[in-house]
Amino acid sequence: xxxxxxxxxxxxxxxxxxxxxxxxxxxxxxxxxxxxxxxxxxxxxxxxxxxxxxxxxxxxxxxxxxxxxxxxxxxxxxxxxxxxxxxxxxxxxxxxxxxxxxxxxxxxxxxxxxxxxxxxxxxxxxxxxxxxxxxxxxxxxxxxxxxxxxxxxxxxxxxxxxxxxxxxxxxxxxxx
Amino acid sequence: xxxxxxxxxxxxxxxxxxxxxxxxxxxxxxxxxxxxxxxxxxxxxxxxxxxxxxxxxxxxxxxxxxxxxxxxxxxxxxxxxxxxxxxxxxxxxxxxxxxxxxxxxxxxxxxxxxxxxxxxxxxxxxxxxxxxxxxxxxxxxx
Numbered sequence: 001x002x003x004x005x006x007x008x009x010x011x012x013x014x015x016x017x018x019x020x021x022x023x024x025x026x027x028x029x030x031x032x033x034x035x036x037x038x039x040x041x042x043x044x045x046x047x048x049x050x051x052x053x054x055x056x057x058x059x060x061x062x063x064x065x066x067x068x069x070x071x072x073x074x075x076x077x078x079x080x081x082x083x084x085x086x087x088x089x090x091x092x093x094x095x096x097x098x099x100x101x102x103x104x105x106x107x108x109x110x111x112x113x114x115x116x117x118x119x120x121x122x123x124x125x126x127x128x129x130x131x132x133x134x135x136x137x138x139x140x141x142x143x144x145x146x147x148x149x150x151x152x153x154x155x156x157x158x159x160x161x162x163x164x165x166x167x168x169x170x171x172x173x174x175x176x
Numbered sequence: 177x178x179x180x181x182x183x184x185x186x187x188x189x190x191x192x193x194x195x196x197x198x199x200x201x202x203x204x205x206x207x208x209x210x211x212x213x214x215x216x217x218x219x220x221x222x223x224x225x226x227x228x229x230x231x232x233x234x235x236x237x238x239x240x241x242x243x244x245x246x247x248x249x250x251x252x253x254x255x256x257x258x259x260x261x262x263x264x265x266x267x268x269x270x271x272x273x274x275x276x277x278x279x280x281x282x283x284x285x286x287x288x289x290x291x292x293x294x295x296x297x298x299x300x301x302x303x304x305x306x307x308x309x310x311x312x313x314x315x316x317x318x
Contacts, residue, residue, distance in 0.1 A: 074197060
């Protein structure tokens with residue numbers, strides 16, 4: 001009789017996996033690949049200006065002073081339009097935002113800024129995504145909090161929504 | 177009727193609003209290295225690196241601009257004398273194990289390697305016991 005019960009174990013295991021698979025199918029898949037560079041120093045880089053209106057960006061521009069935001073964006077990126085007002089709001093709060101434009105052309109950058117506002121103090125042009133790869137960013141837009149020592153302290157993936165502004169301000173405060 | 181046909185044809189022409197840039201690809205995105213031995217090293221590595229944009233493809237398989245930029249990184253680093261495993265660890269340091277299709281034993285992946293071994297030991301144990309019992313029964317009968 002005891003052996004009879006053991007016969008059900010494989011079926012129970014199978015049912016468990018079937019249930020697990022069914023459950024996982026209903027779960028939303030997290031497509032975000034988070035950077036594992038949080039807590040690491042910003043890698044060395046020096047990028048040419050993305051357009052004539054602002055200087056380019058190098059690691060040295062993000063070290064010293066206070067914490068800053070490093071915004072990875074592109075003029076061809078639609079969510080970047082959506083986050084423009086939030087970047088403007090952060091700038092009005094006194095936050096310095098350094099931009100890195102991914103695979104972009106100077107005329108497109110200038111056009112985007114003329115249309116959607118310019119919250120940046122500098123924008124470096126990353127035509128082959130090398131700085132993006134070096135900091136572990138996997139898309140546009142992404143925003144990193146960099147402290148005065150040049151350490152990467154926080155990563156925001158995707159466009160900055162209205163309620164993310166307070167989160168970023170708090171992270172900047174933490175990075176003081 | 178004509179209108180319907182025209183509307184249908186126009187619908188076929190609709191281009192999805194793709195968030196893609198128009199920049200030329202990075203130098204080594206679609207160009208092989210001149211040295212065949214180095215190119216072989218690079219392509220072997222590229223087949224085992226995950227495209228971050230299209231996460232079920234390797235960067236060797238993907239046409240996403242970012243995959244092209246990753247291929248450029250791989251080829252130019254190989255050309256600069258880095259070994260494939262150095263490049264893999266450079267990427268893993270930035271994106272975690274997720275970026276590599278070559279699984280390593282870590283705090284999260286050890287069950288993948290441990291469970292098959294455990295199963296084989298378990299099955300071997302059951303088999304030995306059963307066979308042992310049968311032999312005992314055969315000896316008793318003899």
